Amino acid sequence: xxxxxxxxxxxxxxxxxxxxIPEWQALGAKQLxxxxxxxxxxxxxxxxxxxRKAVAExxxxxxxxxxxxxxxxxxxxxxxxxxxxxxxxxxxxxxxxPQPDHQAFHxxxxxxxxxxxxxxxxxxxxxxxxxxxxxxxxxxxAEIDRMDDPLAVxxxxxxxxxxxxxxxxxxNRAIEVSSRNGWKxxxxxxxDVQQASYGRSGDHARSELIRRKMDLLRD
Numbered sequence: 001x002x003x004x005x006x007x008x009x010x011x012x013x014x015x016x017x018x019x020x021i022p023e024w025q026a027l028g029a030k031q032l033x034x035x036x037x038x039x040x041x042x043x044x045x046x047x048x049x050x051x052r053k054a055v056a057e058x059x060x061x062x063x064x065x066x067x068x069x070x071x072x073x074x075x076x077x078x079x080x081x082x083x084x085x086x087x088x089x090x091x092x093x094x095x096x097x098p099q100p101d102h103q104a105f106h107x108x109x110x111x112x113x114x115x116x117x118x119x120x121x122x123x124x125x126x127x128x129x130x131x132x133x134x135x136x137x138x139x140x141x142a143e144i145d146r147m148d149d150p151l152a153v154x155x156x157x158x159x160x161x162x163x164x165x166x167x168x169x170x171x172n173r174a175i176e177v178s179s180r181n182g183w184k185x186x187x188x189x190x191x192d193v194q195q196a197s198y199g200r201s202g203d204h205a206r207s208e209l210i211r212r213k214m215d216l217l218r219d
Contacts, residue, residue, distance in 0.1 A: 028057035028066075032073060036151065039077050040178075042185030068093045068102050075109050080154035082161060082189050085110060109155075111162055124149055128156050132165070141170045150177045154186055161193055168197065188214055 031054035038047035051074060058067050071090040078085055090106060104120030107113070113133050118126040124147050131139035137160065144156045157174040160166040171194045178187035191214050198207040 022061070024057045024060040028054050028070070031057060032070060036073070036077055037183075039081065040151075040154075040181070040183035040186045042188075064093050064097045065099060065102075068097070068099065072102060072105055072109070075106070076151070076155050079109050079158040079162070080151060081186060082158055082193070108159070111159060124152050125156065132159070132163075135165065137165045137167055137170075140165070141167050141173075144170060144173060150181050153177045154183075157190070161190075168194075171197065184217070188217060191217075 031050045035047050035050035035054055038044075038050055051070075054070055055067070058070055068090055071087070071093065075085055075087050075090060087106065087110070090102075094102065094106070101120045104116045105122075105125075107116050108121065108125065108129060113129055116129060116133075118129045121129060127146070128140055128143040131137075131143050140156070140160060144153055147153050147156065154174055154177060157166065157170055160170055171190055174190040175187060175194065178184075178190060191210055195207050195210040195214070198204070198210065
């Protein structure tokens, strides 16, 4: 017992001295994750509520750099879902607090890879960016296959689809990732691209099969 008591006291002292995560930061991160999940599932109203709450929590800190990341996250999800990019709020923050890493990621999301320095991006996108800059769709697909972040897979695929630089296997990976994670809106988005692709290539049987599948999956 005499040996245990000093150990317990020591652990209590260490616990008291350790840094705790601020409430706004924990809540902001939770709401942002909720936004991503709801948006990818197609729960539009719920996604909007989560995003507003995430922004409100981060604004409590006055941290513009973190707020910029929140808005870039929404831009990234829009790219993943092949939606129009709404970057107005990010650009307002960037005008006040420009950050090279944020600017590089934003340029990538806009589909402008030419002037982006790969080292400014998160590591999971760097190989993909280099392949994309070379207009090497096969290498870009291989880089996507190596990504272990499912949202990153959809973001990269979305960029290739928007630029009409994708391969059939690229769509298959996006469909598989969306299906595995239960992201219904993303799944239907990439099934729709796949259906159109088969239609253009003259494979009307596959195109029709996918159309019927999508009809069964829709509410």
